[in-house]
Amino acid sequence: MNTLLKVEKISVSFDGFKAINSLSYSIGKNELKAIIGPNGAGKTTFMDIITGQTKPDEGNVLFGERSVWLESDQKYQVVWDENLLMKSESQIALLGIGRKFQRPTVFELKTVFENLFISMKKNRNPLSVLFQKLNRDEKNLIEKILGEISLKNEQDRIAGELSHGQKQWLEIGMLLTQEPKLLLIDEPAAGMTSNERRQTVEILKKLSADKSVIVVEHDMEFVKDLECEVTVLHEGSILSEGSIEHVSSNNEVIEVYLGR
Protein backbone atom coordinates (compact mmCIF):
# COMPACT_ATOMS: atom_id res chain seq x y z
CA MET A 1 0.00 0.00 0.00
CA ASN A 2 2.94 2.32 0.56
CA THR A 3 4.68 1.71 -2.71
CA LEU A 4 7.20 4.32 -3.73
CA LEU A 5 8.13 3.09 -7.18
CA LYS A 6 6.24 0.77 -9.44
CA VAL A 7 7.52 -0.49 -12.75
CA GLU A 8 4.81 -2.03 -14.94
CA LYS A 9 5.61 -4.44 -17.74
CA ILE A 10 8.41 -2.50 -19.33
CA SER A 11 10.17 -3.72 -22.42
CA VAL A 12 13.01 -2.18 -24.32
CA SER A 13 15.12 -3.44 -27.17
CA PHE A 14 18.26 -2.14 -28.81
CA ASP A 15 18.68 -3.07 -32.47
CA GLY A 16 16.40 -6.06 -32.06
CA PHE A 17 18.06 -7.27 -28.86
CA LYS A 18 15.53 -7.37 -26.00
CA ALA A 19 17.42 -5.87 -23.07
CA ILE A 20 14.33 -5.77 -20.84
CA ASN A 21 11.40 -8.07 -21.46
CA SER A 22 8.04 -7.28 -19.83
CA LEU A 23 9.54 -6.58 -16.44
CA SER A 24 7.45 -5.55 -13.42
CA TYR A 25 8.95 -4.45 -10.16
CA SER A 26 8.09 -2.36 -7.12
CA ILE A 27 9.64 -1.07 -3.93
CA GLY A 28 8.00 0.31 -0.81
CA LYS A 29 8.92 3.29 1.34
CA ASN A 30 12.08 2.81 3.43
CA GLU A 31 12.68 -0.61 1.96
CA LEU A 32 16.05 -2.07 1.04
CA LYS A 33 16.07 -4.40 -1.94
CA ALA A 34 18.75 -5.98 -4.03
CA ILE A 35 18.82 -6.94 -7.69
CA ILE A 36 21.34 -9.50 -8.87
CA GLY A 37 21.98 -11.07 -12.20
CA PRO A 38 24.82 -12.05 -14.49
CA ASN A 39 26.33 -9.61 -16.97
CA GLY A 40 23.87 -8.62 -19.66
CA ALA A 41 20.84 -9.42 -17.52
CA GLY A 42 19.54 -5.87 -18.00
CA LYS A 43 20.42 -4.42 -14.59
CA THR A 44 21.95 -1.22 -15.82
CA THR A 45 19.30 -0.74 -18.49
CA PHE A 46 16.67 -1.12 -15.78
CA MET A 47 18.29 1.75 -13.85
CA ASP A 48 18.62 3.81 -17.01
CA ILE A 49 14.88 3.51 -17.50
CA ILE A 50 14.00 4.58 -13.97
CA THR A 51 16.32 7.60 -14.12
CA GLY A 52 15.04 8.66 -17.54
CA GLN A 53 18.16 8.03 -19.57
CA THR A 54 16.48 5.35 -21.66
CA LYS A 55 12.83 5.42 -22.61
CA PRO A 56 11.15 1.98 -22.70
CA ASP A 57 9.26 0.79 -25.77
CA GLU A 58 6.33 -0.36 -23.61
CA GLY A 59 5.19 -0.16 -20.02
CA ASN A 60 4.96 2.42 -17.28
CA VAL A 61 7.14 3.72 -14.47
CA LEU A 62 5.13 5.27 -11.64
CA PHE A 63 6.42 7.10 -8.61
CA GLY A 64 4.88 8.10 -5.27
CA GLU A 65 1.71 6.15 -4.47
CA ARG A 66 -1.06 7.90 -2.57
CA SER A 67 -4.56 6.86 -1.58
CA VAL A 68 -7.28 9.37 -2.27
CA TRP A 69 -10.76 9.15 -0.78
CA LEU A 70 -13.30 9.29 -3.57
CA GLU A 71 -16.46 10.96 -2.30
CA SER A 72 -18.52 9.78 -5.28
CA ASP A 73 -17.61 6.11 -5.02
CA GLN A 74 -17.22 6.09 -1.23
CA LYS A 75 -13.87 4.28 -1.42
CA TYR A 76 -10.14 4.86 -1.56
CA GLN A 77 -8.51 5.07 -4.89
CA VAL A 78 -4.83 4.68 -5.55
CA VAL A 79 -3.22 7.54 -7.44
CA TRP A 80 0.37 8.13 -8.45
CA ASP A 81 2.16 11.43 -8.12
CA GLU A 82 4.30 11.09 -11.19
CA ASN A 83 4.71 9.11 -14.35
CA LEU A 84 8.47 9.05 -14.82
CA LEU A 85 8.23 8.40 -18.55
CA MET A 86 7.14 12.00 -19.02
CA LYS A 87 10.19 13.43 -17.22
CA SER A 88 13.75 14.34 -18.13
CA GLU A 89 16.77 13.09 -16.18
CA SER A 90 17.11 16.28 -14.18
CA GLN A 91 13.38 16.39 -13.37
CA ILE A 92 13.48 12.80 -12.14
CA ALA A 93 16.49 13.60 -9.99
CA LEU A 94 14.59 16.53 -8.49
CA LEU A 95 11.64 14.27 -7.65
CA GLY A 96 13.97 12.47 -5.29
CA ILE A 97 15.60 9.63 -7.19
CA GLY A 98 19.34 9.55 -6.75
CA ARG A 99 21.64 7.32 -8.71
CA LYS A 100 25.08 5.99 -7.96
CA PHE A 101 26.90 4.82 -11.04
CA GLN A 102 28.76 1.58 -11.43
CA ARG A 103 32.11 3.29 -11.74
CA PRO A 104 32.47 5.98 -9.13
CA THR A 105 31.60 9.26 -10.84
CA VAL A 106 32.55 12.16 -8.67
CA PHE A 107 33.93 15.48 -9.86
CA GLU A 108 37.59 14.55 -9.78
CA LEU A 109 38.99 18.08 -9.96
CA LYS A 110 36.89 19.40 -7.09
CA THR A 111 37.38 18.93 -3.38
CA VAL A 112 35.32 16.45 -1.41
CA PHE A 113 33.52 19.34 0.23
CA GLU A 114 32.72 21.03 -3.09
CA ASN A 115 31.39 17.74 -4.45
CA LEU A 116 28.91 17.59 -1.60
CA PHE A 117 28.14 21.31 -1.81
CA ILE A 118 26.93 21.20 -5.41
CA SER A 119 24.89 18.04 -4.77
CA MET A 120 23.01 19.75 -1.96
CA LYS A 121 19.25 19.86 -2.18
CA LYS A 122 18.56 23.47 -3.16
CA ASN A 123 16.96 25.42 -5.94
CA ARG A 124 18.67 24.32 -9.17
CA ASN A 125 17.58 27.32 -11.22
CA PRO A 126 20.67 29.10 -12.58
CA LEU A 127 19.44 32.53 -11.55
CA SER A 128 18.93 31.31 -8.01
CA VAL A 129 22.23 29.42 -7.94
CA LEU A 130 24.06 32.64 -8.88
CA PHE A 131 23.39 34.03 -5.42
CA GLN A 132 23.53 30.88 -3.30
CA LYS A 133 25.98 31.00 -0.45
CA LEU A 134 26.74 28.23 1.98
CA ASN A 135 24.97 28.87 5.28
CA ARG A 136 25.65 27.43 8.71
CA ASP A 137 22.92 24.75 8.61
CA GLU A 138 24.14 23.49 5.29
CA LYS A 139 27.70 23.43 6.48
CA ASN A 140 26.60 21.36 9.47
CA LEU A 141 24.65 18.98 7.25
CA ILE A 142 27.64 18.46 4.97
CA GLU A 143 29.81 17.82 8.01
CA LYS A 144 27.31 15.31 9.35
CA ILE A 145 27.29 13.46 6.01
CA LEU A 146 31.09 13.57 5.86
CA GLY A 147 31.01 11.71 9.16
CA GLU A 148 28.53 9.14 7.86
CA ILE A 149 30.67 8.32 4.84
CA SER A 150 33.92 8.34 6.87
CA LEU A 151 35.50 11.16 4.89
CA LYS A 152 35.62 13.83 7.58
CA ASN A 153 39.40 14.18 7.40
CA GLU A 154 39.43 14.27 3.62
CA GLN A 155 37.06 17.18 3.04
CA ASP A 156 39.60 19.56 1.52
CA ARG A 157 41.26 16.95 -0.62
CA ILE A 158 40.75 16.85 -4.38
CA ALA A 159 38.32 13.99 -5.06
CA GLY A 160 40.57 12.55 -7.76
CA GLU A 161 43.17 11.72 -5.11
CA LEU A 162 40.81 9.50 -3.09
CA SER A 163 41.02 5.73 -3.10
CA HIS A 164 38.50 3.79 -5.12
CA GLY A 165 36.45 2.88 -2.08
CA GLN A 166 36.47 6.45 -0.78
CA LYS A 167 35.20 7.69 -4.13
CA GLN A 168 32.32 5.22 -3.90
CA TRP A 169 31.42 6.61 -0.48
CA LEU A 170 31.77 10.17 -1.66
CA GLU A 171 29.29 9.40 -4.39
CA ILE A 172 26.89 7.95 -1.85
CA GLY A 173 27.45 11.12 0.19
CA MET A 174 26.54 13.20 -2.84
CA LEU A 175 23.30 11.26 -3.10
CA LEU A 176 22.61 11.87 0.59
CA THR A 177 23.00 15.65 0.32
CA GLN A 178 20.32 15.53 -2.36
CA GLU A 179 17.95 14.14 0.31
CA PRO A 180 16.41 11.62 -2.07
CA LYS A 181 13.46 9.33 -1.42
CA LEU A 182 14.83 6.50 -3.54
CA LEU A 183 18.45 5.55 -4.05
CA LEU A 184 19.61 3.41 -6.96
CA ILE A 185 23.02 2.02 -6.25
CA ASP A 186 24.93 0.24 -8.99
CA GLU A 187 27.60 -2.26 -7.83
CA PRO A 188 28.72 -0.40 -4.72
CA ALA A 189 31.20 -3.08 -3.67
CA ALA A 190 33.02 -3.42 -6.97
CA GLY A 191 36.75 -3.12 -6.41
CA MET A 192 36.50 -2.67 -2.65
CA THR A 193 38.63 -4.30 0.00
CA SER A 194 36.80 -6.61 2.42
CA ASN A 195 37.06 -3.95 5.11
CA GLU A 196 35.55 -1.32 2.84
CA ARG A 197 32.80 -3.79 1.89
CA ARG A 198 31.81 -4.25 5.50
CA GLN A 199 31.61 -0.48 5.99
CA THR A 200 29.57 -0.15 2.81
CA VAL A 201 27.04 -2.71 4.05
CA GLU A 202 26.72 -0.68 7.25
CA ILE A 203 26.24 2.57 5.32
CA LEU A 204 23.55 1.05 3.08
CA LYS A 205 21.64 -0.47 5.96
CA LYS A 206 21.71 2.82 7.82
CA LEU A 207 20.40 4.61 4.73
CA SER A 208 17.34 2.41 4.46
CA ALA A 209 16.11 3.70 7.81
CA ASP A 210 14.47 6.65 6.08
CA LYS A 211 14.94 6.00 2.36
CA SER A 212 14.16 3.32 -0.17
CA VAL A 213 17.29 1.74 -1.55
CA ILE A 214 17.76 -0.53 -4.55
CA VAL A 215 21.19 -2.12 -4.73
CA VAL A 216 22.31 -3.73 -7.95
CA GLU A 217 25.12 -6.25 -7.57
CA HIS A 218 26.40 -9.40 -9.10
CA ASP A 219 28.32 -10.46 -6.02
CA MET A 220 26.15 -12.97 -4.07
CA GLU A 221 28.26 -12.69 -0.91
CA PHE A 222 27.76 -8.95 -0.64
CA VAL A 223 24.03 -9.28 -1.17
CA LYS A 224 23.84 -11.95 1.52
CA ASP A 225 25.31 -9.45 4.01
CA LEU A 226 22.63 -6.91 3.14
CA GLU A 227 19.95 -9.30 4.51
CA CYS A 228 17.16 -8.05 2.26
CA GLU A 229 14.77 -9.23 -0.42
CA VAL A 230 16.56 -10.24 -3.58
CA THR A 231 15.40 -10.20 -7.20
CA VAL A 232 17.29 -12.23 -9.77
CA LEU A 233 17.28 -10.80 -13.28
CA HIS A 234 18.09 -12.89 -16.28
CA GLU A 235 17.84 -11.89 -19.92
CA GLY A 236 15.67 -8.91 -19.13
CA SER A 237 13.08 -10.55 -16.93
CA ILE A 238 12.69 -11.75 -13.36
CA LEU A 239 13.89 -15.28 -12.71
CA SER A 240 13.24 -15.51 -9.01
CA GLU A 241 12.34 -13.28 -6.08
CA GLY A 242 12.59 -13.68 -2.31
CA SER A 243 15.14 -14.10 0.45
CA ILE A 244 18.71 -14.89 -0.47
CA GLU A 245 18.28 -18.46 0.81
CA HIS A 246 15.15 -18.93 -1.29
CA VAL A 247 16.75 -17.47 -4.36
CA SER A 248 20.04 -19.33 -4.12
CA SER A 249 18.30 -22.66 -3.77
CA ASN A 250 16.38 -22.11 -6.99
CA ASN A 251 17.63 -24.48 -9.67
CA GLU A 252 17.28 -22.03 -12.52
CA VAL A 253 19.29 -19.44 -10.63
CA ILE A 254 22.01 -21.95 -9.92
CA GLU A 255 22.12 -22.82 -13.56
CA VAL A 256 22.32 -19.20 -14.68
CA TYR A 257 25.03 -18.38 -12.19
CA LEU A 258 27.05 -21.55 -12.14
CA GLY A 259 25.92 -23.58 -15.11
CA ARG A 260 27.97 -21.88 -17.77
Next chain:
Amino acid sequence: MTDSINDLLARHTLIFTIVVVVFSLFITFFSEPYGNGLISTSFVKTLGKTVCLCIIALAMDVVWGYCGILSLGHFAFFGLGGYMIGMWLMYERTAIIVQEAATNELLPLTETELSNAIGNQIFGVVGGYDIPSIWMFADSLGLQLILVIAVPGILAFIFGWLAFRSRVTGVYLSILTQALTLALSLYLFQNDSGLRGNNGLSGLQNIPGIEYLGQEVISIGFFWASCIFLISIFLLFHSLMKSKFGLIITSIRDNETRVRFLGYNVEIYKLFIFVLTAIISSIAGALYYPQAGIINPAELAPIASIYLAVWVAIGGRGKLYGAIIGAAFVSLFSSWFTGGQAPDIPLGIFTIEWVNWWTVLLGFGFVIITIFSENGIIGFLRNIFVKEK
Protein backbone atom coordinates in the same frame (compact mmCIF):
# COMPACT_ATOMS: atom_id res chain seq x y z
CA MET B 1 42.15 26.49 4.07
CA THR B 2 39.35 27.67 1.79
CA ASP B 3 39.71 31.19 3.18
CA SER B 4 43.37 31.41 2.32
CA ILE B 5 42.59 30.36 -1.24
CA ASN B 6 39.95 33.06 -1.43
CA ASP B 7 42.47 35.61 -0.17
CA LEU B 8 44.88 34.55 -2.83
CA LEU B 9 42.24 34.88 -5.52
CA ALA B 10 41.14 38.25 -4.20
CA ARG B 11 44.78 39.29 -4.39
CA HIS B 12 44.89 38.10 -7.99
CA THR B 13 42.05 40.36 -9.05
CA LEU B 14 43.58 43.27 -7.18
CA ILE B 15 46.95 42.68 -8.85
CA PHE B 16 45.24 42.39 -12.21
CA THR B 17 43.34 45.67 -11.75
CA ILE B 18 46.48 47.49 -10.66
CA VAL B 19 48.53 46.12 -13.55
CA VAL B 20 45.95 47.20 -16.13
CA VAL B 21 45.52 50.66 -14.60
CA VAL B 22 49.28 51.26 -14.35
CA PHE B 23 49.68 50.04 -17.91
CA SER B 24 46.96 52.43 -19.12
CA LEU B 25 48.49 55.37 -17.27
CA PHE B 26 51.91 54.48 -18.67
CA ILE B 27 50.56 54.46 -22.21
CA THR B 28 48.71 57.72 -21.61
CA PHE B 29 51.81 59.52 -20.30
CA PHE B 30 53.77 58.55 -23.40
CA SER B 31 50.96 59.22 -25.86
CA GLU B 32 50.85 62.12 -28.30
CA PRO B 33 48.14 64.27 -26.69
CA TYR B 34 48.98 63.72 -23.02
CA GLY B 35 52.68 62.99 -22.99
CA ASN B 36 55.87 63.21 -24.97
CA GLY B 37 54.50 61.39 -28.01
CA LEU B 38 56.86 58.44 -27.70
CA ILE B 39 53.95 56.12 -28.36
CA SER B 40 52.26 56.87 -31.64
CA THR B 41 48.51 57.16 -32.04
CA SER B 42 48.48 54.17 -34.35
CA PHE B 43 50.22 52.09 -31.69
CA VAL B 44 47.72 53.26 -29.07
CA LYS B 45 45.03 52.00 -31.42
CA THR B 46 46.82 48.67 -31.80
CA LEU B 47 46.99 48.34 -28.03
CA GLY B 48 43.33 49.32 -27.64
CA LYS B 49 42.34 46.73 -30.21
CA THR B 50 44.50 44.15 -28.45
CA VAL B 51 42.67 44.86 -25.19
CA CYS B 52 39.36 44.20 -26.99
CA LEU B 53 40.76 40.90 -28.27
CA CYS B 54 41.70 40.06 -24.68
CA ILE B 55 38.06 40.62 -23.70
CA ILE B 56 36.72 38.22 -26.31
CA ALA B 57 39.47 35.77 -25.30
CA LEU B 58 38.10 35.95 -21.74
CA ALA B 59 34.63 35.14 -23.08
CA MET B 60 36.09 32.26 -25.10
CA ASP B 61 37.89 30.97 -22.04
CA VAL B 62 34.70 30.94 -20.01
CA VAL B 63 32.67 29.19 -22.68
CA TRP B 64 35.42 26.69 -23.57
CA GLY B 65 37.93 26.51 -20.73
CA TYR B 66 35.33 26.61 -17.95
CA CYS B 67 32.13 25.28 -19.50
CA GLY B 68 33.73 22.91 -22.01
CA ILE B 69 31.80 24.17 -25.04
CA LEU B 70 34.37 24.51 -27.83
CA SER B 71 32.57 27.25 -29.72
CA LEU B 72 34.32 28.09 -32.95
CA GLY B 73 31.91 30.87 -33.77
CA HIS B 74 32.33 33.54 -31.14
CA PHE B 75 34.00 35.90 -33.58
CA ALA B 76 30.66 36.11 -35.37
CA PHE B 77 29.27 37.85 -32.29
CA PHE B 78 32.32 40.12 -32.15
CA GLY B 79 31.75 41.10 -35.77
CA LEU B 80 28.03 41.63 -35.23
CA GLY B 81 28.82 44.05 -32.40
CA GLY B 82 31.09 45.91 -34.79
CA TYR B 83 28.40 46.07 -37.46
CA MET B 84 25.77 47.30 -35.02
CA ILE B 85 27.86 50.20 -33.75
CA GLY B 86 29.28 50.78 -37.24
CA MET B 87 25.80 51.42 -38.64
CA TRP B 88 25.31 54.34 -36.29
CA LEU B 89 28.82 55.72 -36.82
CA MET B 90 28.50 55.60 -40.58
CA TYR B 91 24.93 56.87 -40.81
CA GLU B 92 25.38 59.72 -38.39
CA ARG B 93 28.61 60.91 -39.92
CA THR B 94 27.16 60.76 -43.44
CA ALA B 95 24.10 62.65 -42.26
CA ILE B 96 26.29 65.40 -40.80
CA ILE B 97 28.33 65.67 -44.01
CA VAL B 98 25.23 65.75 -46.20
CA GLN B 99 23.66 68.44 -44.05
CA GLU B 100 26.82 70.54 -44.08
CA ALA B 101 27.01 70.30 -47.85
CA ALA B 102 23.38 71.34 -48.05
CA THR B 103 23.90 74.61 -46.13
CA ASN B 104 25.03 76.22 -49.39
CA GLU B 105 21.82 75.27 -51.13
CA LEU B 106 19.08 77.88 -51.46
CA LEU B 107 16.29 75.65 -50.21
CA PRO B 108 16.66 73.37 -47.19
CA LEU B 109 16.58 69.68 -48.05
CA THR B 110 13.31 67.84 -47.72
CA GLU B 111 13.13 64.67 -45.67
CA THR B 112 13.20 62.52 -48.82
CA GLU B 113 16.06 64.41 -50.37
CA LEU B 114 18.08 64.09 -47.20
CA SER B 115 17.36 60.39 -46.96
CA ASN B 116 18.23 59.86 -50.62
CA ALA B 117 21.47 61.79 -50.28
CA ILE B 118 22.50 59.73 -47.26
CA GLY B 119 21.44 56.53 -49.00
CA ASN B 120 23.40 57.50 -52.08
CA GLN B 121 26.50 58.23 -50.05
CA ILE B 122 26.37 54.99 -48.10
CA PHE B 123 24.91 52.54 -50.60
CA GLY B 124 26.07 54.02 -53.92
CA VAL B 125 28.96 51.58 -53.77
CA VAL B 126 26.58 48.64 -53.98
CA GLY B 127 24.36 50.37 -56.49
CA GLY B 128 21.54 51.41 -54.20
CA TYR B 129 19.87 54.61 -53.05
CA ASP B 130 17.28 53.39 -50.60
CA ILE B 131 18.21 52.98 -47.00
CA PRO B 132 17.43 49.32 -46.11
CA SER B 133 14.95 48.78 -43.33
CA ILE B 134 17.57 47.21 -41.05
CA TRP B 135 19.06 50.72 -40.82
CA MET B 136 15.88 52.17 -39.32
CA PHE B 137 17.46 52.71 -35.91
CA ALA B 138 20.81 53.82 -37.30
CA ASP B 139 20.18 57.47 -36.47
CA SER B 140 19.98 56.71 -32.78
CA LEU B 141 23.09 55.81 -30.82
CA GLY B 142 21.03 54.51 -27.91
CA LEU B 143 19.00 52.10 -30.05
CA GLN B 144 22.07 50.82 -31.88
CA LEU B 145 23.78 50.22 -28.55
CA ILE B 146 20.77 48.17 -27.49
CA LEU B 147 21.13 46.22 -30.74
CA VAL B 148 24.80 45.57 -29.91
CA ILE B 149 23.47 43.52 -26.99
CA ALA B 150 20.17 42.30 -28.45
CA VAL B 151 21.18 41.02 -31.89
CA PRO B 152 23.99 38.65 -30.82
CA GLY B 153 22.08 37.84 -27.65
CA ILE B 154 19.02 36.67 -29.55
CA LEU B 155 21.09 34.88 -32.19
CA ALA B 156 23.11 33.05 -29.51
CA PHE B 157 19.92 32.22 -27.64
CA ILE B 158 18.18 30.68 -30.65
CA PHE B 159 21.29 28.84 -31.80
CA GLY B 160 22.20 27.64 -28.31
CA TRP B 161 18.65 26.61 -27.48
CA LEU B 162 18.37 24.47 -30.58
CA ALA B 163 21.85 22.98 -30.27
CA PHE B 164 21.92 22.27 -26.53
CA ARG B 165 18.34 21.02 -26.40
CA SER B 166 19.22 18.42 -29.04
CA ARG B 167 22.25 17.52 -26.91
CA VAL B 168 24.73 18.43 -29.60
CA THR B 169 28.13 18.38 -27.94
CA GLY B 170 31.83 18.11 -28.64
CA VAL B 171 33.14 18.31 -32.15
CA TYR B 172 29.63 18.37 -33.65
CA LEU B 173 28.85 21.54 -31.80
CA SER B 174 32.16 23.07 -32.91
CA ILE B 175 31.27 22.32 -36.52
CA LEU B 176 27.82 23.87 -36.08
CA THR B 177 29.35 27.06 -34.67
CA GLN B 178 31.74 27.18 -37.62
CA ALA B 179 28.75 26.85 -39.91
CA LEU B 180 27.06 29.70 -38.06
CA THR B 181 29.92 32.12 -38.54
CA LEU B 182 30.48 31.00 -42.14
CA ALA B 183 26.80 31.45 -43.00
CA LEU B 184 26.76 34.89 -41.43
CA SER B 185 29.92 35.91 -43.23
CA LEU B 186 28.61 34.67 -46.60
CA TYR B 187 25.33 36.47 -46.06
CA LEU B 188 27.08 39.72 -45.28
CA PHE B 189 29.20 39.38 -48.42
CA GLN B 190 26.06 39.75 -50.51
CA ASN B 191 25.35 43.24 -51.78
CA ASP B 192 21.66 43.02 -51.00
CA SER B 193 22.27 42.10 -47.35
CA GLY B 194 21.88 45.82 -46.68
CA LEU B 195 25.29 46.13 -45.05
CA ARG B 196 27.31 47.09 -48.14
CA GLY B 197 28.44 43.59 -49.08
CA ASN B 198 32.16 43.03 -49.28
CA ASN B 199 32.83 46.77 -48.81
CA GLY B 200 31.69 46.51 -45.24
CA LEU B 201 31.37 49.63 -43.14
CA SER B 202 34.19 52.14 -43.17
CA GLY B 203 35.26 55.44 -41.69
CA LEU B 204 34.31 54.13 -38.27
CA GLN B 205 37.23 55.87 -36.58
CA ASN B 206 35.46 59.21 -37.09
CA ILE B 207 33.16 59.52 -34.15
CA PRO B 208 30.26 61.86 -35.07
CA GLY B 209 29.98 64.85 -32.76
CA ILE B 210 33.48 64.62 -31.28
CA GLU B 211 35.54 64.62 -34.45
CA TYR B 212 37.06 67.96 -33.48
CA LEU B 213 38.97 66.16 -30.69
CA GLY B 214 41.20 64.48 -33.24
CA GLN B 215 42.25 60.85 -33.49
CA GLU B 216 45.02 61.24 -30.85
CA VAL B 217 42.51 62.00 -28.12
CA ILE B 218 39.79 59.65 -29.36
CA SER B 219 42.25 56.76 -29.52
CA ILE B 220 43.23 57.32 -25.89
CA GLY B 221 39.53 57.47 -24.97
CA PHE B 222 38.78 54.15 -26.64
CA PHE B 223 41.91 52.64 -25.16
CA TRP B 224 40.75 53.58 -21.66
CA ALA B 225 37.19 52.40 -22.33
CA SER B 226 38.56 49.04 -23.51
CA CYS B 227 40.79 48.71 -20.43
CA ILE B 228 37.94 49.54 -18.04
CA PHE B 229 35.68 47.04 -19.78
CA LEU B 230 38.44 44.43 -19.61
CA ILE B 231 38.79 44.94 -15.85
CA SER B 232 35.02 44.77 -15.31
CA ILE B 233 34.68 41.59 -17.34
CA PHE B 234 37.62 40.03 -15.54
CA LEU B 235 36.03 40.84 -12.18
CA LEU B 236 32.62 39.63 -13.35
CA PHE B 237 33.94 36.30 -14.66
CA HIS B 238 36.21 35.88 -11.69
CA SER B 239 33.45 36.24 -9.13
CA LEU B 240 31.07 34.18 -11.27
CA MET B 241 33.49 31.28 -11.61
CA LYS B 242 34.39 31.39 -7.92
CA SER B 243 30.73 31.07 -6.89
CA LYS B 244 28.60 27.97 -6.67
CA PHE B 245 27.42 28.78 -10.18
CA GLY B 246 31.01 28.51 -11.39
CA LEU B 247 31.42 25.18 -9.61
CA ILE B 248 28.47 23.86 -11.55
CA ILE B 249 29.79 25.26 -14.82
CA THR B 250 33.14 23.52 -14.41
CA SER B 251 31.36 20.35 -13.28
CA ILE B 252 29.38 20.40 -16.52
CA ARG B 253 32.71 20.56 -18.36
CA ASP B 254 34.08 17.61 -16.38
CA ASN B 255 31.03 15.35 -16.36
CA GLU B 256 27.85 16.63 -17.92
CA THR B 257 25.82 13.48 -17.27
CA ARG B 258 26.61 13.48 -13.57
CA VAL B 259 25.45 17.06 -13.22
CA ARG B 260 22.23 16.15 -14.97
CA PHE B 261 21.63 13.32 -12.50
CA LEU B 262 22.17 15.76 -9.66
CA GLY B 263 19.05 17.47 -10.93
CA TYR B 264 20.57 20.46 -12.69
CA ASN B 265 19.16 21.43 -16.04
CA VAL B 266 22.48 21.39 -17.86
CA GLU B 267 21.07 22.90 -21.07
CA ILE B 268 19.92 26.07 -19.31
CA TYR B 269 23.32 26.56 -17.72
CA LYS B 270 25.09 26.11 -21.03
CA LEU B 271 22.66 28.45 -22.72
CA PHE B 272 23.24 31.07 -20.03
CA ILE B 273 27.02 30.92 -20.51
CA PHE B 274 26.72 30.84 -24.29
CA VAL B 275 24.47 33.90 -24.45
CA LEU B 276 26.41 35.83 -21.81
CA THR B 277 29.74 35.30 -23.58
CA ALA B 278 28.17 36.12 -26.94
CA ILE B 279 26.95 39.46 -25.60
CA ILE B 280 30.32 40.26 -24.07
CA SER B 281 32.05 39.34 -27.34
CA SER B 282 29.69 41.67 -29.15
CA ILE B 283 30.42 44.59 -26.82
CA ALA B 284 34.15 43.92 -27.27
CA GLY B 285 33.57 44.09 -31.02
CA ALA B 286 31.69 47.36 -30.66
CA LEU B 287 34.76 48.78 -28.89
CA TYR B 288 37.20 47.24 -31.37
CA TYR B 289 35.90 48.37 -34.74
CA PRO B 290 35.78 52.13 -34.07
CA GLN B 291 39.51 51.74 -33.34
CA ALA B 292 40.08 49.62 -36.43
CA GLY B 293 38.10 52.04 -38.59
CA ILE B 294 36.64 49.41 -40.91
CA ILE B 295 34.68 46.21 -40.72
CA ASN B 296 33.89 43.85 -43.55
CA PRO B 297 32.46 40.32 -43.78
CA ALA B 298 35.94 38.78 -43.96
CA GLU B 299 36.27 39.60 -40.26
CA LEU B 300 33.61 36.98 -39.54
CA ALA B 301 35.35 34.27 -41.52
CA PRO B 302 35.53 30.88 -39.75
CA ILE B 303 39.30 31.15 -39.35
CA ALA B 304 38.94 34.16 -37.02
CA SER B 305 37.08 32.07 -34.45
CA ILE B 306 39.65 29.30 -34.76
CA TYR B 307 42.40 31.80 -34.05
CA LEU B 308 40.47 32.81 -30.96
CA ALA B 309 40.57 29.23 -29.70
CA VAL B 310 44.28 29.08 -30.51
CA TRP B 311 44.97 32.21 -28.43
CA VAL B 312 43.17 30.74 -25.45
CA ALA B 313 44.91 27.38 -25.84
CA ILE B 314 48.32 29.04 -26.10
CA GLY B 315 47.69 31.27 -23.10
CA GLY B 316 46.19 28.53 -20.97
CA ARG B 317 42.51 27.72 -20.82
CA GLY B 318 40.63 27.37 -17.60
CA LYS B 319 42.52 30.36 -16.20
CA LEU B 320 41.27 33.87 -16.91
CA TYR B 321 44.69 35.49 -17.04
CA GLY B 322 45.82 32.68 -19.34
CA ALA B 323 43.29 33.80 -21.94
CA ILE B 324 44.44 37.41 -21.63
CA ILE B 325 48.11 36.53 -21.93
CA GLY B 326 47.45 34.28 -24.93
CA ALA B 327 45.38 36.88 -26.79
CA ALA B 328 47.75 39.77 -26.05
CA PHE B 329 50.88 37.79 -26.81
CA VAL B 330 49.71 36.23 -30.06
CA SER B 331 47.86 39.21 -31.50
CA LEU B 332 50.71 41.64 -30.78
CA PHE B 333 53.23 39.24 -32.31
CA SER B 334 50.87 38.75 -35.20
CA SER B 335 50.66 42.46 -35.94
CA TRP B 336 54.44 42.77 -35.59
CA PHE B 337 55.18 39.91 -37.96
CA THR B 338 52.50 40.70 -40.50
CA GLY B 339 53.00 44.47 -40.31
CA GLY B 340 56.32 44.21 -42.11
CA GLN B 341 58.41 45.27 -39.10
CA ALA B 342 59.95 41.87 -38.47
CA PRO B 343 63.23 41.44 -40.33
CA ASP B 344 63.06 38.87 -43.10
CA ILE B 345 65.51 35.99 -42.92
CA PRO B 346 67.50 35.42 -46.11
CA LEU B 347 68.49 31.79 -46.60
CA GLY B 348 70.47 32.16 -49.77
CA ILE B 349 68.16 30.70 -52.38
CA PHE B 350 65.10 31.39 -50.26
CA THR B 351 63.98 34.21 -48.01
CA ILE B 352 61.61 33.75 -45.10
CA GLU B 353 59.19 36.63 -45.37
CA TRP B 354 57.33 36.83 -42.12
CA VAL B 355 54.23 38.28 -43.70
CA ASN B 356 53.65 34.86 -45.26
CA TRP B 357 55.48 32.69 -42.76
CA TRP B 358 53.94 34.04 -39.59
CA THR B 359 51.09 31.53 -39.67
CA VAL B 360 53.63 28.73 -39.99
CA LEU B 361 55.49 30.02 -36.96
CA LEU B 362 52.20 30.33 -35.08
CA GLY B 363 51.29 26.77 -36.02
CA PHE B 364 54.65 25.49 -34.80
CA GLY B 365 54.36 27.50 -31.60
CA PHE B 366 50.89 26.12 -31.00
CA VAL B 367 52.00 22.53 -31.49
CA ILE B 368 55.08 22.94 -29.30
CA ILE B 369 53.21 24.67 -26.49
CA THR B 370 50.39 22.14 -26.43
CA ILE B 371 52.86 19.24 -26.46
CA PHE B 372 55.03 20.56 -23.65
CA SER B 373 52.39 22.20 -21.53
CA GLU B 374 48.80 21.10 -21.49
CA ASN B 375 47.78 24.39 -19.92
CA GLY B 376 49.59 26.71 -22.30
CA ILE B 377 51.96 29.47 -21.31
CA ILE B 378 50.33 29.78 -17.89
CA GLY B 379 50.78 26.09 -17.17
CA PHE B 380 54.40 26.35 -18.31
CA LEU B 381 55.10 29.30 -16.00
CA ARG B 382 53.36 27.60 -13.12
CA ASN B 383 55.50 24.52 -13.57
CA ILE B 384 58.58 26.69 -13.29
CA PHE B 385 57.58 29.05 -10.51
CA VAL B 386 55.00 27.29 -8.39
CA LYS B 387 56.43 24.31 -6.60
CA GLU B 388 54.12 21.31 -6.47
CA LYS B 389 53.05 20.40 -2.98
